[in-house]
Amino acid sequence: MDRPLSAVWAAAQGGVRRRKLQTVGIAVVVALSTATLVFGLGLLAASNSMFDDAFEEARGAHATVFFDSTKTTTGEVAATAQAAGVTAAAGPFQTAALTEALVSGEMPIRGGDLVVAGRAGSGGPMDRLTVTSGRWVRAPGEIVLRGSAFGPVRLGATLTSPGHPPLTIVGFATSITDGANGWVTPGQIGALRPTGLQMLYRFARAADSPQVRQSLSAATAGLPVLSYDSYLTAEQEFEREFNELIPFITVFGVFAMALSVFIIGNVVSGAVIAGFRHIGVMKALGFTPAQVSAVYIVMSVVPALLGCAAGLAAGHLLATGVAESMAAGFELPSVGGPSLLLDAVGGGGVIALVVLAALVPALRAGRLPAARAISAGTVSGRGRGRRVQRWLARTGLPAPVALGLSLPVGRPARTVLTFAGLCVGVTAVTMGFGLYRSVMENATADPEGHTSVSVRVDPAADGRARLSEQQVFALLRAQPGTAHVMSYDNQPVTIPGLPSGFQIETFTGDYGPFLGDNLVRGRWFTRPGELVPSEAFLRLHHLDVGDTVSLQLNGDQTTVRIVGSFAHQDPGRLMLDAASVSGPPRPIERRPISVIVTPGTDPAEYADRLNAAAASDGVVAGVTVPETGHVADEMSMFLLFLLIITTTAAFGVLNSVVLSARERSRDLGVLKAIGMSPRQVILMMVTSMAALGVLGAVIGVPLGVLTHHGVAVLAGELLGSGTPAAWIYVYSWPLLAVPAGAGLLIAVLGAWLPAGWAAATHTAGVLRSE
Amino acid sequence: MALTPAEPSGGHHESVKTPEAAVVQLDSVRKEFGGITALDGVSLEIRPGEAVAVMGPSGSGKSTLLNMIAGLDRPSSGSVVVNGENITRMGEAALARFRRHHIGMVFQFFNLLDDLPALENVALAGRLVGVPARKARARATELLDELGLADRRDAYPAVLSGGERQRVGVARALMNRPALLLADEPTGALDSRTGEQVIDLLLDLNRMGQTLLLVTHDQHLATRCATRLVDFMDGRVVREAALERHEPWIAR
Known part of the structure; x- marks a missing residue:
């Protein structure tokens, strides 16, 4: 490394060490932004590839065919594996249909028949099953069910069906192929009076329904096919379900990224403004404008890289967790999280954003004359919004409140960025509450949802x-x-x-x-x-x-x-x-x-x-519990996004107060010296942000309602299901009260900690340093 | 008159009435900063109406002493009683209330709030005590008028001269009629002519009965204003001497 570069590095290192809070601030905001971006991108990518990946991973069948075993033989069916166009096959497996199957004598296992196949193991060249709990069947009298445990349908429970021996549930498994609802040992299937033979195929041509039909006809020509299932049905169902989420994920992702742009811009430009005196000193020592700019970019990029690494790890883990949960919801085997390439693209994008955000103030720092930089370091921004400040000072408001309300007008650019962040936070919360109502309305819209x-x-x-x-x-x-x-x-x-x-x-x-x-x-x-x-x-x-x-x-x-x-x-x-x-x-x-x-x-x-x-009349009654499992999954995801967005917004507020307190440390010292109590200092600093929070709610709540409206309609259009008015117009005044208070809450929570730090400033020390 | 100081009195807190009713009473005050002794067992008493000048080289402990008396810092040991209130163990909020009511501070670099005009800078001190805005502005106007700044009330600090800024600072310090006016190098940032004006102002205030504690390097300020000189060296009082001014000290 040559000398100028080492000087830049040394100066940047010094800056990073000296301004620990701002360094941590950049790292945290970048970590949150990266995590959100990687999480959102990961989920969107998963929506595109999850089924295909899982299908390939499990070597799913393009078609599952049921033959009438009374009209054909196992040998004839097995021979179809060699037919032209068949690239792989598994089976034949004997299948039996268990009618009116009950678990523990009370829980109907399915509305119709329970199709059970005799199968030796969960692996094999095709339709590799994933045993999610329990184990695979080992002996007669055992059954593994497709899906997961629910209520009394759990490991160890007994499954009965009229005319068949009872079966103990020893495991639950997922299958990418629509074929059977349960599996028993090949030895057991004979006792269940099998009536069918099931054969699984992969074809050379299976890109669409006609191709699947043609390939299937060619492979099974002349054999008594009872019915078949195509993988395209499951894929379409999955895509339909996932399409519903795309508008929500996209909007939340856009919110998070907009917020990150506001806050990173605020943090980085704040670091430059706070370092004006340092700039003057560097220039006095002989740093060129380019070197000064480089110092500030390095000071921003170093913590950004650390934050980015943490965010990548967190976002990747979150996306993996949620994708796995969603995969489980669709009974798909887990295929891991988003790709590392996607992570790299997301992380690189955030770092590029940081560099861009740092570039403008860093170039400004480079161009700043040394004398002006040194003098600018001693004062806060002057001459801005003085009419407002003067008017506030003359109102009858308590002094800390009036002073607090006047603080934002001193730094209009910072105020606008912080305000924009708060607006996004409130908009996201408003939309989140609306989505919760819409999803709940959706989940209980069918007759079952109205049934007691x-x-x-x-x-x-x-x-x-x-x-x-x-x-x-x-x-x-x-x-x-x-x-x-x-x-x-x-x-x-x-x-x-x-x-x-x-x-x-x-x-x-x-x-x-x-x-x-x-x-x-x-x-x-x-x-x-x-x-x-x-x-x-x-x-x-x-x-x-x-x-x-x-x-x-x-x-x-x-x-x-x-x-x-x-x-x-x-x-x-x-x-x-x-x-x-x-x-x-x-x-x-x-x-x-x-x-x-x-x-x-x-x-x-x-x-x-x-x-x-009415037991003697055969009447059996049970309370209806609406199926809200997928609602819980969706709400968990919404909550996660909301948590990240509101935390980031609160962090933007924190950063703004830190910068404000740092720039106004002399004023704070003076105010304390003339008798402002620590509580009044906190009140002043919190008021400065609370006002923005209230205004943020005024803008953010209507924006959130409009965004929810747009997203709900868009989701209905993407699905082709339409959106009922009851799922769009979900807001009531009490429901709006919560997001309306969110702006104030985010602002107060974000401001409280740095306001406390400001209140604890050692007055004598501040005044002495001046 | 607007410049008339308050009567010395006990406060709302732990009151310690000394026989002489001293405005300031320091007893064996020590202050250490990470192993460095800034004040080393300082005992000092300031009576009502006195003008005490504390002098000494840089690092001798003058400013630390002033911070102790203003309640901006706490002693490591010893006690500080100001206007009858033992502030040694007061909490931050109590110290803030104490400063509002009993202390006025004048700084070397004025320390006015840049975003407020002169009148609001002065009125702010009253507003913190809870004086209604209108009344606080009325008193601030009165103070600025008496200090010769009637036509500069609406001016922002940036457009005021050094002397004007310091007079605004003095007006702010007097806003709540403090028992004790503390001035830390009040002429240190002023040219000699403006410095003289500030010295005259402080002298006038003391003549009207305002108790003063000046921390200064300026021998001229000390000899013109002070009735007593306290010399500091290495955190200790090394000399105390009564001074004679041109006019006799007016006892209250």
């Missing part, structure tokens, strides 16, 4: 129905505390002229109160002949409210009129009154019944009373 108690009716021992639907309804309505009762059913339907894949969801009884606040257009059906499909259905088929649709079911055709649409991304969902379609409904034993209890009735007590009163 779920009821099922078990058939008699001989399999015959004990009660008719009317009798069940009458029994339930006779129960004290019953407000509304309905039953639900779903079955496949075709619509002439449209591709297949529709499911009608039919409702019987007093269903009105069960239908959610998730209408995008029109109204809910109230009588037979009215249809409410998903918004995605209307968009896909270019239909609208008022149009009619013909439904073909059980050979009969019914025409129904569309009266509304509900928010959902699945274009195959159609909801209507059960009497709209002809044909007998499925037996009541196969359909869930829902009850809403009257206000003041405890659902658990109601269910207990009902179980006690």
